[in-house]
Amino acid sequence: MEGKHKITESALTQPLVELEANDISVKEGNTSFFKTCFNGLNAITGIGILSVPYALAAGGWLSLILLFIIALAATYSGLLVKRCMEADPSIKSYSDIGEHAFGRIGKVVVSVVLYADLYMVVTGFLILEGDNLHNLFPEITFDLFGISIDGKSSFIVLIALILLPTVWLDDLSILAYVSAGGVLASFVILISVFWVGAFDGIGLHNKGELFNLNGLPTAVSLFMFCYSAHPVFPPLYTSIQKKHQFSTVLLLCFTVCTLSYAIMAVLGYAMFGAGVNSQITLNLPKHKVASKVAIYTTLVTPLAKYALMLKPVALSTESWFPTYQKNKSFKILIRTSLVATQVIVALAVPFFGYLMSLVGALLSATASLTIPCLCYLKISRTRWGGEMVVILSIILLSILIVIFGTYTSMVQIIGEITNS
Template sequence: MEANSGDGSYLNEPLLYNGKQQGLALKLEEGESKCENLCEGNTSFFKTCFNGLNALSGVGILSTPYALASGGWLSLILLFAIAIAAFYSGLLIQRCMDAHSSIRTYPDIGELAFGKKGRVLVSVFMYIELFLVATGFLILEGDNLHNLIPDMEFNMGGFISGKQSLVLIVALIILPSVWLDNLSLLSYISASGVLASGIILISILWTGAFDGVGFHQTGTLINWSGVPTAVSLYSFCYCAHPVFPTLYTSIRKKHQFSNVLVLCFILSTIGYASMAVMGYLMFGDEVQSQITLNLPLGKLSSRVAIYTTLVNPLSKYALMVTPIVNAAKQCFPCCYNKRPFSLLISTLLVISTVVVALTVPFFGFLMSLVGAFLSISASIILPCLCYLKISGTYRTLGCETVTIGTIILMGVAIMVFGTYTSLRQIFGQL
């Protein structure tokens, strides 16, 4: 069947308008009728670009030198391949949202494509990814604080000491921000993420060029055994797709969103590749999972990079876990608006991330697992599958179908081999 022109759909042979999915679309439209005015959007092109860059440029930039060291110089080709695939899947998310005006969020796309099971699947991948990224923030903070003040030792009941106690201190500092109901202030603070990434990049360049470290390492051309780890960490850098529906809904001129994606992916990929090359040339195979752990502490540029790395996760942690808190509260509608219940859920969530951070204190391996299993699934595989189902493109074997099928196969291969390698590394360190 073909879509009615009044629905604003331009996809060929959509499955959206059969009896079952038409009812689903009507239900989505009714459930979100209060948000109808949001469809117009009021955010400018440049503000949307800034928000997109803030979503794409995260702590993954610290691990790109380690990823390059794991896979060798030729693994940079895989970074660009993943960037292209992630960009294309971002365009597919845009097309899915154009299929019906009721779609506002990523889970909406999953439900429109595959019903309730699709919504649950997309939501599970989203929330687990956010949970583990927040856990990675705690590990990152603990590692860098321990690097700055290695002589600081605490002993808590004989079970927790040293770097683990620093993770607990960071969690206590973060906890009040998670209790806030209005995170608008934190939203403005977290918008500094783009600036922070730029400061880190410039500081490390300065350390290598002017503070005596130099760019003298040659590295390895290819390391086949480390390719799964490299690809998994590269994938983690492009895990912003759950945010794209929100950005698309908010932009004033919808036709400009593809240009937003082009600009954001080009700039973020240049940043990731530059950091990977600089870090590998500076420290070679000795580079650690976070390049800040290799920096000489006596240099001002190094301290600027480390302090910037410390501040950035503190401002983003609450924003990462807020969707999880809201989803947890929705499971208990009778207590949803009760302040003590909200505080309890937030506190338990922070405690759970602390437990995981203390149990699996391996930033590189954990982010590799997130990239291989969750980022690839949520950012590449699921958008492709949802688009094929909503548009009906899978019915014909054309160029688009072959392209999407190739991306899905690549994503599945990365997910299988990367997840296996990451789990083996984590269990090997426990």
Template sequence: MYRKKTTPTQDDPQEDEDKPEWEYVPRDSKKMEGKNHEDYSFTIPFLHGNVDHVVVITSKQEQCNNNINGASFISTCFNGLNALSGVGIVSLPYAMASGGWLSLILLLVIASSAFYTGLLIQRCMDTDPTITSYTDIGDRAFGKTGKVIVSITMNLEVYLAATGFLILEGDNLSNLFPNMKLEVYGYHISSTCGFILLVSLIILPTCWLRNMNILSYVSASGVLASMIILGSAFWAGAVDDIGFQEKGELLNWNGLPSAISLYAFCYSAHPVLFLCFALCTVTYSLMAVIGYLMFGSNAASQITLNLPTNKMSSRVAIYTTLVTPIAKYALFLTPIVNDIEARFQHSYNKRTCSFLTRTPLMISTVFVALYLPFFGSLMSLVGALLSATTSITIPCACYLKISGIYKRIGVEMVIVGFVLLSGVIVAVFGTYVSFVDIISHL
């Protein structure tokens, strides 16, 4: 909306006569008071407008301002790299083992598609200055229905990703301490399930925190963690006598859906800097190639499970893999918690509402992790059904609707339509294969 500017006082400098008498005020200006556009993020997990963290996708004007000094560019680049750097890197050798050498082309295709749709999201933002979150784009394109679909898809994605963190912790701790077993009231608990329960107790207090600043600083080390894991894996192969002797398969048609689903999981964020995508894609490709050369078709769902635990380089990689999810777990659940608390906070005390929301939510992820402790299959499902949808399909659909280019056939419409169709194909086939794989493990 627009409001009339206040008349300057005598102490204020006199305004120029040619300045407009009315100024623009965004919707929900009270909610946004004290915040600028940079306070809103379009990265996983911070996809909602009420989480105060650095934006990765910015408007054109802000990008021009940021490019004025190098420090802002470096900071933006680091935030973009951190948004893309995650635990998905440990599953890339397994993805290549599923699809073969030529599946690496699909990694480049997914990276290019995610980069392009990031630009589409930016264009959607530029059409309306009141758009501050991904759900706003869905609302602008398809109304309340679009907003609900985007919100559900994003929340389910971060929920299952957080569940994957617990499985990751359980698998790696069980690999380090394979003889740890529990028996409670006559019930035998495997080491993996036991460690999932133990880690959940460690993480639970972080879920009660109202201020996530400390955790966000730790989770911002995602770039460093990825470099450490990559370096440790290379050291294990080159120095610790594992070697790079595996030849692997050129192409495995049956494993392609799983491979491309895991690749999609790695690109669930949307920084628009080409440099961020290029560096992360190079890192992902190196990890996939190194792991596949080391273990071939025997690559586990996490490369850390293949590394010998008696070597220092392996322990560095494993411990680095263990630390990051502990810091990121509560951050990933934050968007879901904020949505729930916003609906019930008026009926309950804020502290009570927070406790009653966060604790059951975390307990539910523990149950899912215990019932479906299949990291590779679950992350493949997340990548196909949710990451491909939020990163590729939805941005294309929203851009087609907001821009109106669907009304006329042109080069841009063909390109966007092709990317949209590709996202749908990945979602359909990848989801089917992932479900079949999960059911076969039950």
């Protein structure tokens, strides 16, 4: 039993340490304040910016307040991650924090949550690509072994086949540099959407709904999905030259990203009202230049990040089989199987908004709010006071998001599958 337990722990935790030490890219203590800010922005910004207008439409204008509340909670829990890192110089990764607080069980739980989060986010990339390509080329269908496949499903399979060789690579340093353009891509999309609304005839005239209680769980879950970068903070903290500047880095990154999310949410809802899709790019008029810029930028971004984000999941899975772990053919088989399972999930649940809502509620809230707060309370042994009240309030918020957001998302997904 003891040997089995050791294999399980290694399989769940060691790959993440390797990713954080090697693939996020930086030598300990050698990164400037500016570069750390850029890395932080790149970690926090992502495909969530496409779904915030849909989130605002689900909850109504007043739900925008919840975006700022979640942003404040995520910022504070990010600072708690920093404090956990300061408690012991040996802590280098997110899973190390879990181990330092709760031992081996804590390390395993944190790793499982992180890997599940990464797996589902990367699956969302396939759905995102399929939706946008089908929007651009709605008439295209494919025949595979005599079976006719509709356009959206065809594009999901096609994109997976294109991405598959990148997943086989062990050295992803080139893709890491490409993925750093994610920050720029987010701002390009934001500017393009604004241009379409202001100058391409769409206008910003939709009044929208003030408040929708029934759509609140969906809105909160999608807002939460936008703040799921906390597992990246430990290597960023380790890399920065002047550790006391890291709090400023977090505050700056969360402020910039939150303003970007809020602006995109307001723009999209004001442009398309209740008719806004789960991805704002699906609403844009395809014949406009600014729309094409936004759509093609959206297509390129996941292509650059897919292999990088799937790597820790692949390494973890390979570690379950230590005898074959260094066998190249076996690694290709494992990674191909992972991509195949993601294609199956993407085809079975092709609802981007609902899936990201589920990920935000179940995984992002746990990884970015619950875990940092619980670990900090255990490590610091905080006594009752103002800080304790704040931390317990964040934990309560995360539990409510998990319960109501997960339930609502599952009901929506099951309903869509049943009706399709």
